Amino acid sequence: MEADARYVAFTSLDEAQFEGERVSYESSIALEKALSPDVLLAYEMNDEPLAPEHGFPLRVIVPGYIGARSVKWLREIMLQEHPSTNPYQARDYKLFPPEITAKTVDWSRGKTIEDLTLNAAITTPQEGETVAAGPTRIQGYAITGEGAPVERVELSVDGAKTWTTATIVERADPHAWCFWEVTVALSPGDCQMIVRAWDASRQTQPEDMRPLWNFKGYMNNAWHRVKIHVS
Known part of the structure; x- marks a missing residue:
């Protein structure tokens, strides 16, 4: 391993058009993260070869990070000094303040998205x-x-006046979806x-999406x- 290597880049067999050019999908993560014991190169799932839609013949799994970092259909793994310059890393999956638009964006000033944020969703009903x-x-x-694990999930059916755990x-x-359920009494009408969700460090989700808009x-x-x- 080269002493100046700081990042690991994963190149996929998958190709797509990006601004008129055909490029391979590629993403990189810090070498320190790549060497952590939970980052895997996977060729099987549930004792069966990976299905094509899951990345056959080989994919990387980067728990705690957004799915874009878990590159499927691996063709090449490279150690390098800098993050990938591939457009899907340099020009995509970046965060900007709410006032930045597609017309005013400077891609070099965006924050590269890596780890997931605490989140919860209702799937049924x-x-x-x-x-x-x-x-x-x-x-x-x-x-x-990458932060603390999910500790509890709360549901409200009265406009956030009260919450049921x-x-x-x-x-x-800790990095996988945790599934939850709760039974509540619903009265007729619209609801x-x-x-x-809350994590073990007592952090929770923001109420309003407007400060998060990008x-x-x-x-x-x-x-x-x-x-x-409710009928």
């Missing part, structure tokens, strides 16, 4: 669904990145369900809201 009044089971998932029913790994639409982890009708 779904937006616009009609459910019967009475005890109703609400389900969803929560996830976090959900039960975490499955947690396979907006709201979910938020023209690329990335990393919105504000409270998830789902409107349903």
Whole structure:
């Protein structure tokens, strides 16, 4: 290993058009992260060869980071001094302040997105669904990145006046989705369900998405809201 190597770049067999040029997908992570024991090169899943949609014949798995860093269909792995200059790293998956637009953006000044933010979502019932009044089971998932693990999930059905703590029913790994459920009594009428997660360091999600807004639409982890009708 070269002494000046600071990053590991993963190049995919996948190619796409980027501003009129055909380029391979590529992403890089810091060497320190790549050497952590939870970062894997995977060729099987559940004792079976990877399916094509999961990255056959080989992919990298970078737990706690956004999916764009877990490159599929690996062709090449390179050690280098600097982050990848591939357009999918240098011109994509970057955060900018709310006032920056697609017309005013300076890509060199964006913050490269790596680890995930604390987030939770409702999966059942779904937006616009009609459910019967009475005890109703609400389900969803929560996830976090490099920080502290998810500690609890709360649901509100009265506009955030009160919150009910959900039960975490499955947690396979600190970086994996943890699935939760809670049963609440619903009265007839329109209802907006709201979910938020807390991690072990007592951090929670922001209520409002407006301070998080960016023209690329990335990393919105504000409270998830789902409107349903109760009959």
